[in-house]
Amino acid sequence: MNISPTVQKKRESYHHGDLRAQLIEATRQLVEEKGPDRFSVAEACRRARVSTAAPYKHFKDKTEMLLEVAADGMRRHATEMIEVVAPFPQGTLERIIALGRIYIRFAVAEPGVFRLMFSWADEDQVDELLTGLGEGTYTFVKLEVAKCLGRDHITEEDERRALMLWSMVHGMAFLSIDNKLKNERVGDDLEPLLADIAARVLPEAKSA
Amino acid sequence: MNISPTVQKKRESYHHGDLRAQLIEATRQLVEEKGPDRFSVAEACRRARVSTAAPYKHFKDKTEMLLEVAADGMRRHATEMIEVVAPFPQGTLERIIALGRIYIRFAVAEPGVFRLMFSWADEDQVDELLTGLGEGTYTFVKLEVAKCLGRDHITEEDERRALMLWSMVHGMAFLSIDNKLKNERVGDDLEPLLADIAARVLPEAKSA
DNA sequence: TCACAATGTTAGGATCTCTCACATATGTAA
């Protein structure tokens, strides 16, 4: 088992120069390759070619390394969602559908990171940073829903509709990455399914 | 830290008598208390008052212990779902709503087991048993959907509708146990939300 | 320049999973 060239780096000096960033990258790769549970600090160290004690100069513990990867995932996820609605006119179903599509695509493309972002029971340490990031993104979604219903501020009704949509794509994302949809080939039919769902939850919205 | 009385048992004989069952029960308890990731075989042994080598006479490895708990969860989950529709007439939305309610309640009541049942990336060993059990339950749900739409066998359209419903409750279950719904008090409003969702996905169904 | 902060390493403690050899109980056949 040799080292991935994207992380490996011949080091002639005692100090590393860029260890923190390289450890995060190694962590992200390992979380994808092995899953968040099977990630080990020791293996990330091997990839970055440092001793197993080195990470503790940069991170409090293993959890903090994973947290960094999760937070980065949240930020990229949010960025993607904001970018993906841009081509479509405000208040249209197309924007909602695009959000759902990218949500599920992210989960399928990076299931390890997606799991870290959401399904993490690690109480206190995680909740501060991640829920902050998550709430920001969700507020953006709720505003999109509000605009579909002809408003420019979020009402309780908008929150109800947004929650239905979020639950649906979130559930579909997890069912996909947990391999529960073998017989219901969702990959092919995802697009019409998303459109159908969006229309059922937001029948009032105009459609382009 | 003392031992839970439900598992502890004074043992005067060399042999245990009921170790396998008690280990499974200890595993289930620990999965709930600490989460599936932080479960350790060693601690289950302490609770059952046996050496750390004892479990390997009954289980291949740690994964097999967890698998046993997950499979038991699947069976109980399925039983609950079958029982909960019984009071309502066939083909009514009430049955669908009852299914959604019990689905989410199970997740909230036993988040550790629920996570084991679904969010488990442990490839081969798991997929055989658990997906078998899961598919059985899902077929039952699909049949309920079909009956709501006036059929007694499952069509592609039924599968589409069932998938929407499953995704929605599955997503809501995970968002709940992952504590992502702090601001959207779902606990109180779950019932009307479920009814709303069911009506949107199955508008053709009669409602009692 | 030179003390000090930053960032590496080595060594080791505590814990964990799992295996191996051995101990003890239980059941079955003569």
Added chain:
DNA sequence: TTACATATGTGAGAGATCCTAACATTGTGA
């Protein structure tokens, strides 16, 4: 009942992990 196989426990220990402590090397600001 006795003898032996099988089932099920224990103790010891290999190998891996997370993390800390003490020490080594380098970069930097007064």
